[in-house]
Amino acid sequence: MGIWDAFSDIVEAVTPWSVVEAEAPAEDKEEKTEDESKDDDDADEDEEEEEDDDEPHDPKEQLEEECKNSAQCHPAKHHFDECVERVQQQESEGGAKEDCVEEFFHLAHCATACAAPKLWAKLK
Secondary structure (H helix, E strand, C coil): CCCCHHHHHHHHHHHCCCCCCCCCCCCCCCCHHHHHHHHHHHHHHHHHHEEEEEEEEHHHHHHHHHHHHCCCCCCCHHHHHHHHHHHHHHHHCCCCCCCCCCHHHHHHHHHHHHHHHHEEEEEE
16 A cells, blocks of 8 residues: 555545435335325424424523623624724725624624623533
């Protein structure tokens, strides 16, 4: 086994576009009547509702949203909102010369830092 074989094996192993082969599901020979298909649809909807109820709620998004609007993150949110308005005005005049990535990350960092202790308290 040469170096090229090893290299091609590694490339083949990590390629996301590798071919996946699977068998098609077997088709039912009998066709369902309209009432049976409605009953199946109702059962599927009930199962989906039950699955939604079983999933735990992640409080992180809610805590971060509250922190974004809190007094602690007000300066970062103010700078982000001003930047967004400035960029929207520039786009309407013909082209934006900047973006608000830096301001967004400052706001996200502030919200995360504010929400972390509250999140840990809820998880304990």
